[in-house]
Amino acid sequence: MSPVLVNPVLVSPVLVSPVLVNPVEAPSVYTGGANVIAVLILLAEFGMLRQALIRDQVRLYAVQSGLISVLAVIVGAVRDLPELYLLAALSAALKVVVIPLVLRRLLRGSHPGERGADPGDIAGSGGLGLATTVLVAIAVAAFGFFAAGRLPVAGGGAPATALSVSVSVAGVAFVLMIHRRDVISQAIGLFSLENGISLAALVVAASLPLILEVALLFDLLVAVIVFGLLIRIHRGRAESLSTTELTSLRG
Amino acid sequence: MGVSLSLPIPVIQALQVITVAGAAPGVSGVIAKVEARLQGRRGPRVLQPYYDLAKLLRKESLAPEGASWVFLAAPLAAFACYLTVPLLIPVLTSYPLPLGYMGDILGGGFILALASFLVATAAAETGSPYAQLGASRAKTFGAITEPVVLFVVFTVALLTGTDLPYALAATVRSSAAQIIRPAHLLAAAALLMVILSETARIPVETHTGTNEFGMIEEARPFEHSGPYYALLKWGSAAKQLILYTIFVNVFAAPWGLAASQQVGAVLLAIVALVGKAAALGLIIAVIDNSFAKLRLFKITEYASAAFLLAVLGVFTLYLGGG
Numbered sequence: 001m002s003p004v005l006v007n008p009v010l011v012s013p014v015l016v017s018p019v020l021v022n023p024v025e026a027p028s029v030y031t032g033g034a035n036v037i038a039v040l041i042l043l044a045e046f047g048m049l050r051q052a053l054i055r056d057q058v059r060l061y062a063v064q065s066g067l068i069s070v071l072a073v074i075v076g077a078v079r080d081l082p083e084l085y086l087l088a089a090l091s092a093a094l095k096v097v098v099i100p101l102v103l104r105r106l107l108r109g110s111h112p113g114e115r116g117a118d119p120g121d122i123a124g125s126g127g128l129g130l131a132t133t134v135l136v137a138i139a140v141a142a143f144g145f146f147a148a149g150r151l152p153v154a155g156g157g158a159p160a161t162a163l164s165v166s167v168s169v170a171g172v173a174f175v176l177m178i179h180r181r182d183v184i185s186q187a188i189g190l191f192s193l194e195n196g197i198s199l200a201a202l203v204v205a206a207s208l209p210l211i212l213e214v215a216l217l218f219d220l221l222v223a224v225i226v227f228g229l230l231i232r233i234h235r236g237r238a239e240s241l242s243t244t245e246l247t248s249l250r251g
Numbered sequence: 252m253g254v255s256l257s258l259p260i261p262v263i264q265a266l267q268v269i270t271v272a273g274a275a276p277g278v279s280g281v282i283a284k285v286e287a288r289l290q291g292r293r294g295p296r297v298l299q300p301y302y303d304l305a306k307l308l309r310k311e312s313l314a315p316e317g318a319s320w321v322f323l324a325a326p327l328a329a330f331a332c333y334l335t336v337p338l339l340i341p342v343l344t345s346y347p348l349p350l351g352y353m354g355d356i357l358g359g360g361f362i363l364a365l366a367s368f369l370v371a372t373a374a375a376e377t378g379s380p381y382a383q384l385g386a387s388r389a390k391t392f393g394a395i396t397e398p399v400v401l402f403v404v405f406t407v408a409l410l411t412g413t414d415l416p417y418a419l420a421a422t423v424r425s426s427a428a429q430i431i432r433p434a435h436l437l438a439a440a441a442l443l444m445v446i447l448s449e450t451a452r453i454p455v456e457t458h459t460g461t462n463e464f465g466m467i468e469e470a471r472p473f474e475h476s477g478p479y480y481a482l483l484k485w486g487s488a489a490k491q492l493i494l495y496t497i498f499v500n501v502f503a504a505p506w507g508l509a510a511s512q513q514v515g516a517v518l519l520a521i522v523a524l525v526g527k528a529a530a531l532g533l534i535i536a537v538i539d540n541s542f543a544k545l546r547l548f549k550i551t552e553y554a555s556a557a558f559l560l561a562v563l564g565v566f567t568l569y570l571g572g573g
Binding site for chain 1: 429431432433436551554556559560562563566567570
C-alpha cells in the first residue's frame with residue numbers, strides 16, 4: 001500500500017475511509033516508557049544548568065535520583081530481576097534522602113552577611129550566558145547520543161537508547177562542572193555524573209552483582225563527605241562559595 | 252434524526268472555519284474567567300469578548316496621519332489568513348478533507364507567519380513608538396521560536412513519514428506505544444511552550460497587561476480603532492484557538508473527532524473541540540497564575556529550553572528508540 005493519504009472523496013462519495021499512514025514503528029510501551037524516564041533524567045541534568053538557587057539545585061538532584069530508582073524498579077519488574085528492587089530502595093534512601101539532607105545541613109551555616117549577596121544565589125556563577133550554555137550542552141549531548149548509539153550493546157536491562165541518554169547525562173554533567181564557578185554546582189555535577197553512570201549500568205548490566213552496586217553507592221557517600229569538607233574549608237577561607245579566587249598555589 | 256443525515260463535504264469544510272471563528276472569543280473568555288477566579292476575582296463574563304467585538308464593530312475608526320492603505324488593509328488580510336488555516340488542520344474530522352491537501356504543517360505555519368508579518372507592517376506604518384516596539388519585538392522573538400517549530404515539524408515528519416497533520420493525529424490514535432514514545436512527548440511539550448509564547452501568555456508576556464515596557468504582541472494594535480481593532484482582536488483570538496486545535500487535535504488528544512459525515516458526529520466534534528480547547532485553556536490559566544513573567548532578556552532562555560525539548564525529540568528518534 002502506498003504511504004500517501006488516500007483522499008476519501010475520490011475513493012467513495014459516502015463512506016469516509018480512515019487515514020492511511022505508515023507511521024514509524026513505535027517501540028513497545030515498556031521501551032517507550034523507560035526511554036521517557038531516561039530522557040527526563042537528562043532533562044533534570046539540563047535543569048541543573050539553569051538553576052539559580054542552591055536549594056533548587058539540590059532538589060533537582062533528588063528528583064533525578066528518584067527517577068533512576070523508578071527506572072530501576074520498572075526494569076526489575078519487566079526483566080524479572082528482583083535484586084533491582086533492593087538496589088532501587090538503597091539508592092533512593094541514599095541519594096533522594098540522605099545526600100540532599102547532608103548538603104542542606106552543610107549549607108545551612110552559609111547564610112547572611114557575606115558581601116551582602118545571598119550566597120544561596122548561584123545564578124551569576126556561570127562562565128557563559130545561559131542560552132549559550134544550553135546550546136553548548138545540546139551539542140555535547142548530541143555527541144554523547146550518537147557516539148553511544150554506534151555501540152553494539154544489547155544488554156538485558158533497560159532499552160539501548162537509555163545508554164545514549166546516560167552518556168549525554170555524563171557529558172552535560174561535565175558542562176555543569178566546567179562552566180559553573182561555585183563549589184556547590186561542581187559537587188552536584190559530580191554526583192549527577194554518578195547518576196548517569198547508574199543509568200548506564202541499568203542498560204549494560206542490570207544484574208550487576210549487588211555488592212558492586214552497593215560499593216558504588218558507598219563510594220558516592222564518601223565523595224559527599226569529602227566534598228562537604230572541602231566546601232566547608234573553602235567557605236571558611238574564602239568567605240564565598242565561588243572558586244574564582246582560587247588563583248594562587250600555596251603550601 | 253439518527254439515521255443517515257450526512258453533511259456534504261464542502262459544508263463540513265466551511266464548518267471548520269465557522270467553528271474556529273465563532274468559538275475563538277469564547278475560549279479567550281473562558282481563560283480570562285478562570286484566571287480571574289484563580290486570583291480570587293469574580294472576573295468578566297465568559298461572553299465578554301463577544302460584547303467587546305460587537306462594541307468595537309460599531310465604533311468609528313481612525314488612522315494616524317501619514318499611514319498608508321497598508322495600515323487599514325492589514326487587519327483584513329491578517330484575519331483572512333487566520334480563517335484559511337483551519338482548512339488545513341484537523342478541526343472537526345479525523346479523515347482529511349479535500350482542502351486539507353492545500354498545505355502541510357509548514358504551509359499552515361507560513362500562513363500564520365504571513366498574518367503576523369502583516370500586523371507588524373501595519374504597526375510599523377503608524378509612527379507610534381509602542382506599536383513599533385511591539386512589532387519589532389514580536390519579529391525578534393518570533394525568529395527565536397522558529398527553530399523550535401522547525402524541529403517539531405522534523406519530529407512529526409520522522410514519526411509519520413509525512414508532515415500532514417492528519418497523519419500524525421491518526422498515528423497518535425493508533426496505539427498507546429505511539430503516545431508514550433519520548434519523541435512524541437518531547438515534541439508536544441516543545442510545541443506547548445511555543446504556543447504559550449505565540450499567544451502572548453506568561454511566562455513570555457502578560458496577556459491583559461497595561462505595562463507597555465513588557466509588551467510584545469499586545470502592543471502591536473495600539474493605533475488601530477473601531478472595526479479594524481475588532482478584527483485584530485478577533486484574529487488573535489482565532490490564532491490562539493487554531494494553535495490550541497493543532498496541539499489538542501494533532502498532538503495531545505486527537506479523539507472525539509467525527510469519523511463520518513453524519514450530522515450528529517460533526518456536531519459532537521464541534522462540542523468536543525470547544526470542550527478540549529477550554530480544558531487546555533484551563534491548564535494555561537493555571538500556568539499563567541503559577542509563574543512570573545520573564546524579563547525580556549530572559550526570553551531567549553525560555554526559547555532555548557523549548558529548543559532543547561524539540562532537539563532531544565529528534566535525537567531519540569534517530570537512535571531508533573524514540
